[in-house]
Amino acid sequence: MLQPRLWPVNISETNLPPVQYQLMKSGLICYLCGKNEAESWDHVPPKTLFPKKGVEHLALTLDRMSNSRGYKLPTCKACNNLLNLDEEYIRDRFSIVGQNTIARQVFKEGTQPSYMRPYERSKTVSKLDLIRRDIVTVVTTSSDGLITRKVDGIKIDSDRVDRVAIKIVKGLYYQNCGDRILDEQVFQVYWDPPNWLPELLSKQSPTVGRFGEVLSYKNVAIKDDKSGGIWWLSFYKSLGIIVVVLNPQLAEEVAKES
Numbered sequence: 001m002l003q004p005r006l007w008p009v010n011i012s013e014t015n016l017p018p019v020q021y022q023l024m025k026s027g028l029i030c031y032l033c034g035k036n037e038a039e040s041w042d043h044v045p046p047k048t049l050f051p052k053k054g055v056e057h058l059a060l061t062l063d064r065m066s067n068s069r070g071y072k073l074p075t076c077k078a079c080n081n082l083l084n085l086d087e088e089y090i091r092d093r094f095s096i097v098g099q100n101t102i103a104r105q106v107f108k109e110g111t112q113p114s115y116m117r118p119y120e121r122s123k124t125v126s127k128l129d130l131i132r133r134d135i136v137t138v139v140t141t142s143s144d145g146l147i148t149r150k151v152d153g154i155k156i157d158s159d160r161v162d163r164v165a166i167k168i169v170k171g172l173y174y175q176n177c178g179d180r181i182l183d184e185q186v187f188q189v190y191w192d193p194p195n196w197l198p199e200l201l202s203k204q205s206p207t208v209g210r211f212g213e214v215l216s217y218k219n220v221a222i223k224d225d226k227s228g229g230i231w232w233l234s235f236y237k238s239l240g241i242i243v244v245v246l247n248p249q250l251a252e253e254v255a256k257e258s
């Protein structure tokens, strides 16, 4: 029987990319799966949401709590690449809907030039075709019922947004609390703020931050639950998403109440 041959390997700074070498030496574990050793840095919020140029412009708008380009957190390769397509999808849709100048810039630099490329699974259909297909006209009526108008809206895949929002929350928690959110925690994502939210969000919280005009966030604890709480994310100062992280017991109580 053939014996496997072992080749001596000299793992040093010279034959591994510096980032990989540093991470290997650090012994850090992936902040997403909590199992594999980290091999790369993951950007939180996703790098694709940021404009390519204009860092100087972003820097001017920063306050002391801000970090213009986001955090770099340790991940294994598999976890780092898992949501790449979802993140690109969010970049495309949010940069179309986003109201501020940074959203416009991200649209021009990232979304528009990639229009003729297909998304995965629909290899023959370009991104532009899919975006056109998802634009719908919605009729809105004012609260007094007097004014009716038609506006164009774009459909957005909530599963993809939810996945990316949850990943961002995991990253923000890791950065702010220095630990992973426990695996058994339950995530609930809201697009329309539930009526109990404004009161909770008005509470003081040390966990707030802003990445230029790309993403702002705030975290408040829920009841006595220390491992997660409520996260409010605002993309391009126009799209609000709420992620609630509950332990399984509390999640059951909330489900019974509602």
Ligand SMILES: [Zn+2]
Pocket: 030, 031, 032, 033, 034, 035, 036, 075, 076, 077, 078, 079, 080
């Ligand atoms: Zn991982």
